Amino acid sequence: MSRGESLLSVRDLRVFYGAARALDGISFDVAEGEVVAIIGPNGAGKSTTLKTVSGVPELLKTTSGHVTFAGERIERRPAHRIARMGMAHVPEGRRVFPDSTVEENLLLGAHRRRRQRAAVAADLERVYERFGVLRERRSQPAGYLSGGEQQMLVLGRGLMASPRFLLLDEPSLGLAPLLVSQVFEIIAGLAAEGTTILLVEQLAHQALRVADRAYVLEAGVMSGGDAAAAVAADPHVRAAYLGA
Amino acid sequence: MASVEVEGQAPGALPPEPGAAGPAVAPPGRLPGGDLVRFLPIVALVLFVLAFGHAESDSRKWIDIGTEAMYLAVAAVGVNVLLGYTGLLSLGHAAFFVAGGYAGAILSPALGIPPWAGFLFAFFGSAVLGAVLALMCCHLRGFYLTVVPFGFGALIPAIVVVARNQLGHGPFSLQLGLFYVSALFLLISLYLCWNLVRSRWGRAYMAIRESEVAARASGVNAYWYKVSAFALSAGFVGVAGWLGAQRFVLVSSQVATPDQSFRYVIMVVVGGMGTIAGPVLGAFGFSFGFGITWVQNTFRDYQGLLYGVLGLIAISAAPEGAVGNFRRYLRAWSRHRARQERLPRPAAPPDVPADLRRPAVRTTSAGNGTVLQVRGLTKRFGGVAALSAVDLAVERGTVHALIGPNGSGKTTFIDVVTGIYEPDTGRVELDGASIEGLTAAGRNRRGLARTFQNLQLWRRMTVLENVMAGAHSTARVGLLRSLVRTPASRRVERRLQERAWGLLHFVGLAGRGGDLAGTLTFADQRRLEIARALASDPELLLLDEPAAGMQLSEIHALADLMREVRDAGVTVLLIEHHMDLVMGLSDVVSVLDYGEKIAEGPPEAVRADARVVAAYLGEETAAS
Numbered sequence: 001m002s003r004g005e006s007l008l009s010v011r012d013l014r015v016f017y018g019a020a021r022a023l024d025g026i027s028f029d030v031a032e033g034e035v036v037a038i039i040g041p042n043g044a045g046k047s048t049t050l051k052t053v054s055g056v057p058e059l060l061k062t063t064s065g066h067v068t069f070a071g072e073r074i075e076r077r078p079a080h081r082i083a084r085m086g087m088a089h090v091p092e093g094r095r096v097f098p099d100s101t102v103e104e105n106l107l108l109g110a111h112r113r114r115r116q117r118a119a120v121a122a123d124l125e126r127v128y129e130r131f132g133v134l135r136e137r138r139s140q141p142a143g144y145l146s147g148g149e150q151q152m153l154v155l156g157r158g159l160m161a162s163p164r165f166l167l168l169d170e171p172s173l174g175l176a177p178l179l180v181s182q183v184f185e186i187i188a189g190l191a192a193e194g195t196t197i198l199l200v201e202q203l204a205h206q207a208l209r210v211a212d213r214a215y216v217l218e219a220g221v222m223s224g225g226d227a228a229a230a231v232a233a234d235p236h237v238r239a240a241y242l243g244a
Numbered sequence: 245m246a247s248v249e250v251e252g253q254a255p256g257a258l259p260p261e262p263g264a265a266g267p268a269v270a271p272p273g274r275l276p277g278g279d280l281v282r283f284l285p286i287v288a289l290v291l292f293v294l295a296f297g298h299a300e301s302d303s304r305k306w307i308d309i310g311t312e313a314m315y316l317a318v319a320a321v322g323v324n325v326l327l328g329y330t331g332l333l334s335l336g337h338a339a340f341f342v343a344g345g346y347a348g349a350i351l352s353p354a355l356g357i358p359p360w361a362g363f364l365f366a367f368f369g370s371a372v373l374g375a376v377l378a379l380m381c382c383h384l385r386g387f388y389l390t391v392v393p394f395g396f397g398a399l400i401p402a403i404v405v406v407a408r409n410q411l412g413h414g415p416f417s418l419q420l421g422l423f424y425v426s427a428l429f430l431l432i433s434l435y436l437c438w439n440l441v442r443s444r445w446g447r448a449y450m451a452i453r454e455s456e457v458a459a460r461a462s463g464v465n466a467y468w469y470k471v472s473a474f475a476l477s478a479g480f481v482g483v484a485g486w487l488g489a490q491r492f493v494l495v496s497s498q499v500a501t502p503d504q505s506f507r508y509v510i511m512v513v514v515g516g517m518g519t520i521a522g523p524v525l526g527a528f529g530f531s532f533g534f535g536i537t538w539v540q541n542t543f544r545d546y547q548g549l550l551y552g553v554l555g556l557i558a559i560s561a562a563p564e565g566a567v568g569n570f571r572r573y574l575r576a577w578s579r580h581r582a583r584q585e586r587l588p589r590p591a592a593p594p595d596v597p598a599d600l601r602r603p604a605v606r607t608t609s610a611g612n613g614t615v616l617q618v619r620g621l622t623k624r625f626g627g628v629a630a631l632s633a634v635d636l637a638v639e640r641g642t643v644h645a646l647i648g649p650n651g652s653g654k655t656t657f658i659d660v661v662t663g664i665y666e667p668d669t670g671r672v673e674l675d676g677a678s679i680e681g682l683t684a685a686g687r688n689r690r691g692l693a694r695t696f697q698n699l700q701l702w703r704r705m706t707v708l709e710n711v712m713a714g715a716h717s718t719a720r721v722g723l724l725r726s727l728v729r730t731p732a733s734r735r736v737e738r739r740l741q742e743r744a745w746g747l748l749h750f751v752g753l754a755g756r757g758g759d760l761a762g763t764l765t766f767a768d769q770r771r772l773e774i775a776r777a778l779a780s781d782p783e784l785l786l787l788d789e790p791a792a793g794m795q796l797s798e799i800h801a802l803a804d805l806m807r808e809v810r811d812a813g814v815t816v817l818l819i820e821h822h823m824d825l826v827m828g829l830s831d832v833v834s835v836l837d838y839g840e841k842i843a844e845g846p847p848e849a850v851r852a853d854a855r856v857v858a859a860y861l862g863e864e865t866a867a868s
Contacts, residue, residue: 017763041795042767060572092766092793094698133651144625147697147789148650148821174697174792176649176821178862202795243796 006068007032007165007196008053013065015048017058022048025065026222028215030165035187035197037211037228039204039241044217046200047092050167053198054089055079069165084112086164090157090171094150098143102134105142105153109160119162127156130186148174155183165196172203184210204241208232285521286434293427297420306535307423308491313531314426315487316511320523321433322480323508328518329441330473331453336377336393337481338504340370344482345489363429363486370482371475378474382467394502426487430524433480436727438520440476443726443733444740447705447713449473450518454702461662461696463688463717463780472723481508503548510555516565518704525566593745593754600746603812606718606781607675607691614676615640615784615815616661621670623653623660623839630656632839634670638784638832643806643816645826645847648836649860654819655697657836658786662694663687674784689717691783695773695790697819703762707753707772710761711744714776718743747775751805766793771802778809785809786817791825803829823861827851835860 008030015023023045030036038046051058053067056079067075074082083089088109097105106127110120128135131152137145142153151174158166171187172180180203187210191197201207208214214231216224224231231237293314300306319341326332348366353359381392440446448469451459460466507530515526533539534547543550562569616638623631630653638644646654659665661672663684672679679687693714702710719740725733748754751771756764761772770790777785787806791799803825810816820826826833826847833850835843837859843850850856857863 042793042798043765140626140628144628146651146655152650170793174650174789174821176647176860177823178860179650180821181862202793204795241796 005032006030007034007070008198009066009068010049010053011066011068013049013052013067014063015045015052016062018060022220023052024220026217026220028222028225030196030198032196033191033194034213035191035199035211037199037201037207037214038217038222039201039207039214039231039237040217041240042202045220046217047169049217050089050169050198050200051091054087054167055082056089056091083161087167088158088161088163088165089167090154090169092169092173094147094154094174096142096145096150096153096157099141101139102142102145102153103138106134106156106160109157110162113162120160123160123162127159130159130182131156148176148179151175152179155186159190163195165198166190168197168199168201170201171199172201172206180206204237205232208242286431289431289434289524293424297423297427301420307420309531309535311423311426311487311491313528314423314430315484315491316508316531317430317524317527318426318433318487319481319484319508320511320515320527321430321437322477322484324512324517324519324523325437325440325449325480326473326477327509327512328516328522329446329453330449330470332470332473333390333509334393334474334477335390335502335505335509336396337478337508338501339393339396340374340478340481341485341488341504343373343478344370344485346485347482348486349489363483366482366486367479370485371479373482374478375471375475377478378471382470382474394505422487422490425490429483429487433483434520434524439727439729441520443729443737444713444716444719444721445469445472445723445726447709448716450705450709451702451713451716453518454704455700457664457684458696458700458702459713460684461664461688461694461700462714462776463685464713465683465685476723507551510551510558512565514555514558514565516567516569519565519567522565522567529566593748593757596742596746596749600743601749603747603750603778603809603814604781605691605783605813607783613640614638615674616817617671617673617676618657618661619671619673621657621660621672622668623656623665624668629839631660631667631836634836634839634841636834636841638815638817640815641810641813642831643810643818643829645818645820645830645833646836647820647826647833647850647860652836653839654836655788656839658694658788658817658819661687662692662786685717688780688782692786693777693780693782693784694786695770695777695788697788697792699766699769699773701761701764701769701772701776703760705761706757707748707759707761707764708741708744708757710772711747711775711779712740714779715740715743715781717780744775744779747778750778750808751775752801767795767798770794774805778814782814784815784817786819788819789821790818791820791822799825823851 006029010029011027012025013023013027014021014025026049028036038049040046052063055074055077063075065075066073069082069087070085072085074085097108100108103124106124107120110123113120128138133149134152134156137149142150145153155171158168168187171183175183184206187197187199191210199207199211208228208231211228213226214224214228215222216231216237232242296310297307300310319337323334323337326334344366347369348362351369352362352365357365377393377396381389384392441450448459448464451462451464452466452469456466511526511530512523513526514529515524516522530551558565564572614637616636618634618636621631621634622629634653634657646657648654656665660667663679663682663686674687674690674692679690682690702713705713719736721733721736745754745757748757751774753768753771753775756768761769764772770793774787774790791802794802799822806816806818806829818826818830830847833845833847834841835850835853835856842859843853843856851861
């Protein structure tokens with residue numbers, strides 16, 4: 001696969017929550033068409049990185065540094081304008097609209113594509129193919145879904161935006177082993193179709209299998225940026241995250 | 245992440261007063277400046293009252309306004325108990341103002357009660373009235389719960405008009421005297437409220453506000469606690485009404501309009517809901533503000549409009565109210581200090597005896613046998629059977645895993661067993677006795693404790709308070725004792741606090757006891773849920789995906805933790821998708837698929853079961 005220009009470039013990003021330092025000057029790049037994984041312990045700042053890139057507003061947060069997406073500086077831009085540029089963020093924590101049906105939830109993911117009705121319908125069909133249980137429950141309120149099913153719904157909603165750049169925060173959280181394998185197959189499939197993906201995941205071995213490159217984020221400091229296979233071979237990573 | 249954050253205190257999460265709890269159990273992360281700072285607002289209030297009374301003693305107008313400010317503040321403190329701490333909105337509280345005035349100033353003299361004792365009549369009369377009203381509406385939610393008191397508020401003035409006969413003269417003919425008496429009652433109200441929020445009751449109220457389902461699962465009978473909050477709140481407003489009646493030397497139904505109830509709410513919201521000082525600031529701001537001659541002349545006919553507009557502006561500009569905003573500035577200041585690396589290190593968490601650091605079982609039932617016996621459990625949601633005829637037996641002292649595909653009914657099983665849902669059919673027995681008909685709170689008292697898959701922490705309470713409130717059912721302290729903080733209630737407080745610190749040590753969160761629970765990372769929030777569940781010293785601990793979002797090393801630590809829980813005698817029912825954890829830890833594994841049990845047995849046998857592999861594990865996981 002050919003690697004294009006750097007689609008996302010983060011330089012010297014610092015984030016504070018109140019007095020607590022979450023990110024201490026991290027820099028990384030994601031090239032067009034690439035799958036990049038960020039691995040690291042809880043509380044290292046992985047979710048903070050994704051939220052800062054996609055512009056999610058948070059209380060008491062102060063940032064400094066540059067974030068460039070598709071050639072434009074976006075670190076001061078609100079989330080909805082960043083989303084309009086083709087970035088979709090699938091957050092941790094299963095935020096569904098509980099009183100809307102499963103299908104309405106999915107269609108909300110595509111609400112910026114109102115004019116492309118045929119394409120949206122085709123994408124909806126593909127989400128249903130990938131997650132059969134969502135088709136079974138398409139007309140039920142999303143609040144009735146189990147935790148794992150809600151996780152599938154949130155993922156499906158992210159895919160409905162047909163994004164150029166997809167941020168995935170713990171996509172496997174709370175999924176049964178069989179579904180975890182499926183989710184990583186879906187990620188690989190999206191990558192093969194040319195979607196650029198930035199992935200945060202606790203299941204490090206799965207993440208490193210699907211990623212082209214990987215970074216290790218520990219206590220707000222980022223290292224690595226090597227090919228995923230090289231990161232997976234690193235003794236420290238093997239001991240800390242792969243259980244080898 | 246090392247915690248260097250001096251988090252703003254949770255609403256009402258003020259550190260204990262010195263002497264109330266030994267210095268050994270003072271939480272870390274208190275405000276810079278130490279203990280004295282916390283008493284400054286009270287000292288300032290007392291000085292203000294004395295100075296104002298002295299300076300304006302000749303001004304009938306200003307003494308009158310000052311009196312109004314004092315008793316409106318008492319009313320606002322009462323409304324805050326309900327709105328700020330318990331999270332319930334009532335738009336009928338002005339009715340209790342009238343009721344208190346009527347009971348205290350008219351009924352009491354008529355019954356031969358000395359005038360000065362009228363406040364007792366006002367307090368208890370309004371509280372009983374509030375309780376009656378709450379009994380009618382506390383099972384309702386949101387909008388409906390707000391509307392019933394609204395209707396009630398409209399009813400009371402009509403009753404007063406009918407009952408209006410002779411007016412009793414107040415005991416305080418001197419304006420200045422009434423001013424000081426009102427100030428005294430305000431101080432007493434603040435003292436009681438201050439005690440309340442640092443007691444078992446106050447924590448239960450806040451827990452209901454933050455997550456009612458978690459409060460119920462932790463042994464709080466939400467309905468009765470809401471009723472008590474309603475009654476207490478009405479009592480405070482009743483006392484305010486009694487003071488108001490002395491001022492006007494009459495009880496007027498005019499002040500019980502919905503408009504007036506709305507003003508109480510606005511005062512609390514503008515001042516800061518769920519804070520001690522907020523309602524006082526709000527009441528003072530409005531009373532003194534409207535006392536200024538220019539304001540009076542300009543807005544005489546537009547008071548309601550002014551309240552509405554100010555309320556709107558305040559809510560949109562500072563949703564946490566004036567006091568909440570002040571806390572924000574305090575946090576910003578500490579952030580600034582941290583940048584300069586000058587922040588004091590948070591105090592080390594207190595040490596507690598080793599036996600308090602371990603899980604324990606409260607009831608010492610016979611050593612062996614079946615803890616949980618479930619027969620033929622069925623639960624349908626609409627047309628979908630989440631559980632169909634499930635039988636399950638959990639043996640004492642084991643770790644019993646419940647696995648299955650997403651949506652197979654695992655969480656529903658826990659919800660039905662812990663009393664969140666009623667089953668359609670089936671029996672649930674704990675220690676051989678049926679627990680049918682028990683509420684979630686009742687089942688917690690009988691020895692069931694749980695965690696939640698979609699974290700249900702009380703986010704705006706501190707980590708320590710979460711665990712202390714989790715121990716709700718292990719203590720018995722009445723509301724009145726909590727309000728006046730009797731020695732017995734202090735002892736209970738100290739015991740709960742020590743136990744909570746011990747359990748925080750156990751799960752590795754002792755360093756974060758003073759932080760708000762909502763600021764923890766996902767994995768730490770899961771650990772906190774475990775500590776909170778253990779705080780009730782349960783016989784059976786039901787864990788819903790405790791390892792979700794944890795990385796490998798954390799999962800290993802969690803496995804060790806759960807072995808210690810089991811070794812302490814607590815039986816564990818575990819829902820989990822991490823197979824290393826399930827296979828390495830469980831004595832028995834049961835598998836659900838589409839609400840039916842498809843397999844059960846020791847881990848190796850279940851792992852090799854063809855149906856389990858096909859429905860759940862997949863070839864890859866089964867092989868690894």
